[in-house]
Amino acid sequence: MDFSSLSYEQFHNYFSTEDTCINFLIQTKWPEGFRCPHCEHRHAYVTTTRRLPLYECSRCRFQVSLLSGTIMEGSRTELRKWLLAIYLFSRTHIGTTAMELSTLIKVTYKTAWLILHKIRTSILQADNQCPLTGSVQINSAIYGKPFNPTVHKHPQEHLLLVGSSLNDSSEPTHIKIKHVIPSHPTNKHIAKNDLATFQKNHIEHTVKAIQTITGFYTSKRQRPLLEIAKQASTWMNTTFHGIGARHLQSYLDEFCYRINLTTSKIPVFENLIKRCIFNSTAITNLF
Ligand SMILES: [Zn+2]
Structure with a gap:
């Protein structure tokens, strides 16, 4: 069934x-x-x-x-x-x-x-268990309001890195959105070491083709990734009336989990029940 x-x-x-x-x-x-x-x-x-x-x-x-x-x-x-x-x-x-x-x-x-x-x-x-593979794009984004177009980060703005594996048509196939906590609270740019941490933790080590955009106003920014970050923001703001810094990452992971399965046409309940049952044992082939 x-x-x-x-x-x-x-x-x-x-x-x-x-x-x-x-x-x-x-x-x-x-x-x-x-x-x-x-x-x-x-x-x-x-x-x-x-x-x-x-x-x-x-x-x-x-x-x-x-x-x-x-x-x-x-x-x-x-x-x-x-x-x-x-x-x-x-x-x-x-x-x-x-x-x-x-x-x-x-x-x-x-x-x-x-x-x-x-x-x-x-x-x-x-x-x-599922690092990004193949050809990978990364783009910075911001969660939170008010939107504040200055060089300083507002306390309610949170820096994000959105990464995705791409298919042959350069469409996102597997997404990760990670909350980046800057070394200084008003820093509004993604530091090199934050980017390196993202790559180390979330991209398979063999991946060579990584395209990265960390400027917020550059014309090169990758709109499909920004659109996904916007969808995540809309979901968190409408369903939960906004999420604070402490729990932001688990809600971003939840959003990406569902969207990744939907993109791969994998039924979410069937996948999630296996995750919940085999919680403490190694499972690698459920995606
Ligand atoms: Zn036995």
């Missing part, structure tokens, strides 16, 4: 019981049947008398719960609420807020915030 295309009501109705959610998670975690994380044996004794099934490897006796290694591990929140949260988070161009989530799944604001925070940690892992 293509869960990403379901409406909220359809999704809500499909995952109406904890048993449905448990079966869905088992199928997603072990699509080819149980595999012991310790010795890779394919058979386990299953205890089903608890809230969630517990698996004990029949060879090495290693015990693993359905939620081991997932972002849901240790949570007392019902699975159907977690799945609804991941579904709402997956909505392209929208996502969800802690306020909306707490109302829809009937949890406290604090719990909703924590759930979203956990989902964002799995996105951070996704971002770290």
